[in-house]
Amino acid sequence: MPRILFVCLGNICRSPSAQVVFEALLRIRNLDTDVVVDSAGTSDYHIGEPPCALMQDAARQRGYEMAHLRARQIEPGDFARFDYIFAMDRANLADLLWMAPLEHRSKVRLFLEHAPELGEDVPDPYYGEGGGPDQVLDIIEEGAMALLTHLLQTELCP
Numbered sequence: 076m077p078r079i080l081f082v083c084l085g086n087i088c089r090s091p092s093a094q095v096v097f098e099a100l101l102r103i104r105n106l107d108t109d110v111v112v113d114s115a116g117t118s119d120y121h122i123g124e125p126p127c128a129l130m131q132d133a134a135r136q137r138g139y140e141m142a143h144l145r146a147r148q149i150e151p152g153d154f155a156r157f158d159y160i161f162a163m164d165r166a167n168l169a170d171l172l173w174m175a176p177l178e179h180r181s182k183v184r185l186f187l188e189h190a191p192e193l194g195e196d197v198p199d200p201y202y203g204e205g206g207g208p209d210q211v212l213d214i215i216e217e218g219a220m221a222l223l224t225h226l227l228q229t230e231l232c233p
């Protein structure tokens with residue numbers, strides 16, 4: 076069973092959004108019991124906190140519920156536990172590559188790797204980048220779709 080981890084800095088905006096969006100895509104395809112999805116932050120800034128309210132509200136408007144999630148920091152065991160570790164931006168990618176044991180480093184990729192037209196980084200809404208939660212969700216939805224399409228072609232059984 077493939078295990079997928081989405082990682083941003085705080086685990087309160089982008090990576091929990093990617094988690095619920097990706098879970099919803101899997102559910103539509105009846106793949107939700109075949110794939111484990113989780114999210115984490117590279118920092119310890121918001122451990123135990125729910126996703127930020129602005130992001131929750133924007134997500135709920137689109138039918139994604141995030142209130143049950145709580146932020147956690149990535150831990151060493153995650154690099155062995157997960158098959159794919161997707162960084163939401165290049166700073167997260169650099170941090171993860173620095174943390175990852177050599178044998179697991181190839182699992183660490185950019186979330187938008189398969190949607191190059193969207194750029195490389197999911198903007199950080201916490202710092203007001205990218206025009207706000209709705210624009211960030213637009214990118215995450217498109218990126219998640221591109222990622223699932225790639226995984227279906229390569230790994231997951233449709």
Ligand code: 4NP
Binds near residue numbers: 083085086088202
């Ligand atoms: P996230 O957003 O990485 O998408 O969860 C952030 C949340 C908190 C902080 C930075 C980014 N912070 O510096 O506290």
